[in-house]
Amino acid sequence: MKCPECVYVNPEGVKFCINCGNKFFQDTNTNQDSNSLFYEFAHFVDLVPKQQRSIEPKFQNVFSRVFRKHSELEAERLFIVGTALTTPKIEEVKETWPKPWLFARVFLIALISFLGLFLGVSLFKNINFLPGLIIVGAFAVPFTTLIFFWEMNAPQNIAIYRIIYVVLVGGILSMLVAVVFYDILKHNINPITIGIVEELAKVITVIYFVRNIKYRYILNGLLLGAAVGAGFAAFETAGYALRALLSGSFHNLYTTILLRSILAPGGHVAWGALTGAAFCMVQGNKKSDLNMLLKPKFVRIFILVVLMHALWDTPVSGIFPVGQIILMLLSWFMVFRMIRSGLKEIGNKKWLLNKDVL
Incomplete structure (x- = not known):
C-alpha cells in the first residue's frame, strides 16, 4: 500500500x-481488521472488563487491579499494541479510565534487581556490582512511573520499543539541550532559570517526537513527555549517584538514590508529561510548529510547571523534604486532570465520527 x-x-x-x-x-x-489475529487475541484477553471501568478517577477504581492475579497472556496483550498492524481504530478505543497494573510488576522486578545488586556491594564487597546498582537505582522508579503512563494511553498507538527509544534518545537529547541553555545563561543560574531551561529543553525534545500527526492525542503527549522526563530524571540521578560515590561515602550513594527515587514520580516525569500533553492539546491535528508554544493553553501549563520546578529546587527547612512532597501531590493532581481531558478528547472524537456516519 x-x-x-x-x-x-x-x-x-x-x-x-x-x-x-x-x-x-x-x-x-x-x-x-476484525478477523486479524491481533483482534482475536485482544478480544480474548480484554484488559479491563467494561463493567469495571470508571468515568471519574477514583483511586479505589483506577488502582483496583494492581493486587489481583494476572496471567502472562494479559501482559503479552499489553506489549503487542502500538504497531501499524496492532493499533486499534478510534471507534474501538474506550474513553473510560483504564485499570493499570503492569507498572507495579515492573517496580517489583526492579526492586528485586536493586536488592540483589545492593547485597553484592554491601555483603560481598564486590565493586563490580556498583555500575548496575547505580543504573538500576536511577531507572527503577522513573521507568515504573512511565509504564503507568503507557498503560493509561487509551489510544494504544505507541509501541513499547518506541517508548524505550524516546527514554534513551529523548533523555540524552533533552539534557544536551539543557546544557546548551545553561551555557548561555551561565551567569544567571537560579531556581527560576533552572525551571525554564530544563522544562523548555524537555518540551523541545517532545516536539521532535510528536512532529507528525501520528501522535496527536493529549494522552500521546502525556506519554511521550513522561518518556523524555523519565530519561532526563534517570540520567540525572545516575550522575548525582556517581558524584556521591566519588565523595567516598557509600551512605551518600544509597541516600541519594533512595531520596531521588521516592521523589521521582512527582519531578521530571510528571512535569514532562504535563508539558507534553499541553503541547499536543494545542497541536491537535496540525503539524508541529514552535509558534504553538505561545498558545495561551500551553503557556499557562508551562508557567505552572516551571514554578513547581523552581519551588522544588528552593531549599526547604526540615529533615524531610515536605515541600517536595506537596509539589509532587500537586503535580499528580494536574496529571489526573490531564488524563481526564485526554479521555474526554477520545470520547469527543468518537462522537464526531459516529455523527458523521449517521
Whole structure:
C-alpha cells in the first residue's frame, strides 16, 4: 500500500504510513481488521472488563487491579499494541479510565534487581556490582512511573520499543539541550532559570517526537513527555549517584538514590508529561510548529510547571523534604486532570465520527 503523502510502500493491512504516520482511510465494509489475529487475541484477553471501568478517577477504581492475579497472556496483550498492524481504530478505543497494573510488576522486578545488586556491594564487597546498582537505582522508579503512563494511553498507538527509544534518545537529547541553555545563561543560574531551561529543553525534545500527526492525542503527549522526563530524571540521578560515590561515602550513594527515587514520580516525569500533553492539546491535528508554544493553553501549563520546578529546587527547612512532597501531590493532581481531558478528547472524537456516519 503506497502512501499518498510520502510515497512510502507499506505492507498491506496497515492503518497508517509507517514512514510519515499519514492515516489511510479504508473501506468500512472490509472485515480484515476484525478477523486479524491481533483482534482475536485482544478480544480474548480484554484488559479491563467494561463493567469495571470508571468515568471519574477514583483511586479505589483506577488502582483496583494492581493486587489481583494476572496471567502472562494479559501482559503479552499489553506489549503487542502500538504497531501499524496492532493499533486499534478510534471507534474501538474506550474513553473510560483504564485499570493499570503492569507498572507495579515492573517496580517489583526492579526492586528485586536493586536488592540483589545492593547485597553484592554491601555483603560481598564486590565493586563490580556498583555500575548496575547505580543504573538500576536511577531507572527503577522513573521507568515504573512511565509504564503507568503507557498503560493509561487509551489510544494504544505507541509501541513499547518506541517508548524505550524516546527514554534513551529523548533523555540524552533533552539534557544536551539543557546544557546548551545553561551555557548561555551561565551567569544567571537560579531556581527560576533552572525551571525554564530544563522544562523548555524537555518540551523541545517532545516536539521532535510528536512532529507528525501520528501522535496527536493529549494522552500521546502525556506519554511521550513522561518518556523524555523519565530519561532526563534517570540520567540525572545516575550522575548525582556517581558524584556521591566519588565523595567516598557509600551512605551518600544509597541516600541519594533512595531520596531521588521516592521523589521521582512527582519531578521530571510528571512535569514532562504535563508539558507534553499541553503541547499536543494545542497541536491537535496540525503539524508541529514552535509558534504553538505561545498558545495561551500551553503557556499557562508551562508557567505552572516551571514554578513547581523552581519551588522544588528552593531549599526547604526540615529533615524531610515536605515541600517536595506537596509539589509532587500537586503535580499528580494536574496529571489526573490531564488524563481526564485526554479521555474526554477520545470520547469527543468518537462522537464526531459516529455523527458523521449517521
